[in-house]
Amino acid sequence: QKEVEQNSGPLSVPEGAIASLNCTYSDRGSQSFFWYRQYSGKSPELIMFIYSNGDKEDGRFTAQLNKASQYVSLLIRDSQPSDSATYLCAVNENTGNQFYFGTGTSLTVIP
């Protein structure tokens, strides 16, 4: 049974702070890792993907991957109220393009 776990939150941070979202996964064969943002009533929107251990930065977002510890995280710097959404972690195991989604973390950025 492949599992992807996220803290459901809600996570609240003040505007301008760093929001840290975490995700763990059970399948050591997982190859690729994705973060999606989903606003209420809307569809998931791809923010970042990461394949290799270490950090990957894109603007205010940094994805961090540690395959040995089987976790992937998303840091959002200078958080804005518009970042308030549910963040979904998705993990793609190595035998096909089947995503396993975590249950999502609800983030609220307080002005």
Add this chain to the structure above:
Amino acid sequence: DTEVTQTPKHLVMGMTNKKSLKCEQHMGHRAMYWYKQKAKKPPELMFVYSYEKLSINESVPSRFSPECPNSSLLNLHLHALQPEDSALYLCASSQDASSLYEQYFGPGTRLTVT
């Protein structure tokens, strides 16, 4: 352009109706997906098409019938649905059905079964 389109945006249907959901992408992607999402839950995979062939069916009831007429189009035919089938139905596509590629989601169809 990373756009996946879906029609209709909203659909209300009775349990005896037959309707279809449509999805289209023009990114040259060769893998397309149907997901079902209930409120406050993550998307659940229903079907995967790879190079226009059905490659994954996640034990979905036969009242849901997928069709891939060509590499850009994906349909989901609905018949004799139940109220518990009410959900957001999401289409997604990716470059191909390997483990590396990201999936792009369409805006979804909000389905209500009465």
